[in-house]
Amino acid sequence: MNTVIDGVDYGPLHQLIGSWRGDKGLDVAPEPEGQDKNAYYDEITFTPSGAAENAEQQQLVTIRYHQQVRKRSNGKIFHDQIGHWIYEPATGMIVHSLSIPRAVCILAGGKLQQQGDATVFHVEASAGSPDFGIVQSPFMLEKARTTAFRMTLNISGDVMNYEETTSLDIYGRQFEHTDGCELKRVVYD
Ligand code: HEM
Structure with a gap:
């Protein structure tokens, strides 16, 4: 497969490019007493965003994405x-940066593995880590602190699955906020 676009070789990230849809997502989110479970629709668009060179030494390739999630119950x-x-490419390192509009940003790092036809991306971050960490607003730090994040994304051809766990310190307890979905590619670029 040709993984080069405009002179940039996206390597394994090339597999992500396009728009994906899923309708069997499941979110488990915290409530003051217990938890709330919601089935969801998932839409993710991945776009090539070029190469980056850092300090004239590190060569990176990058893909930008936007994800929108809708409740199945009301759309x-x-x-x-x-x-x-x-x-x-030189080390095989994968980094996933994400920002959500609750005023929380995460930089998670890891490696990818090839398992048969599937490419598996696994990344982790934890609060206070000197490298792959979490930045959040003063309110979130006090009331709904994200302490860790881990995600495994598995892609094989036009099918993608992910499972992610956001560890929260909220309502005076620890809560494992989980999300997962299977998506199919509907647009190729
Ligand atoms: C498909 C992905 C996700 C969905 C559908 C989702 C959905 C939700 C929902 C429904 C709540 C409860 C909100 C409320 O009670 O008003 C929540 C809380 C929260 N989520 Fe997510 N979430 C997702 C991913 C993430 C990720 C990746 C993070 C990473 C930082 C995150 C951080 C939080 C935090 C900090 C809260 C606590 C805020 C609160 O409950 O008041 N979520 N999420």
């Missing part, structure tokens, strides 16, 4: 997320 958007997937 309304209840989660919006933007960010990049970044790959360093």
Whole structure:
């Protein structure tokens, strides 16, 4: 497969490019007493965003994405997320940056693995980590602190699955806020 676009070789990130849709997402979110579970529709668009060179040494390739999630029960958007997937060919490092409009940003890092036909991206971040960490507003730090994040995204041809866990310190307890969905590619570029 040709993974070069406008002179940039996106390598394994090339597989992400396009628009994806899923209708079997499941969100488990915190409530003051217990939890709330919602089935969701998922739309993610991944766009090539070029190469980056850092300090004339590090060569990266990047893909930008936008994710919008709608509740199945009413069709309304209840989660919006933007960010990049970044790959360093020299080391195989993967970085996932994400921002959500609750005033929380995450930089998660990891590696990718090939498992048969599937490419598996696994990234993690934790609050206070000197490298892959979490930045959040004063309110969130006090009332709904994200302490860790991990995500595994699995892609095989035109099918993508992800599972992510956002560890929260909220309502005076620890809560594992989880999301996962299977999506199919509907547009190729
Ligand atoms: C498909 C992905 C996601 C969906 C559908 C989703 C949905 C939700 C929902 C429904 C709540 C409860 C809101 C409320 O009670 O008013 C929530 C809370 C929260 N989510 Fe997510 N979320 C997703 C991913 C993430 C990610 C990646 C982060 C990373 C930082 C995150 C951070 C939070 C935080 C900090 C809260 C606590 C705020 C609160 O409940 O008051 N979420 N999310």
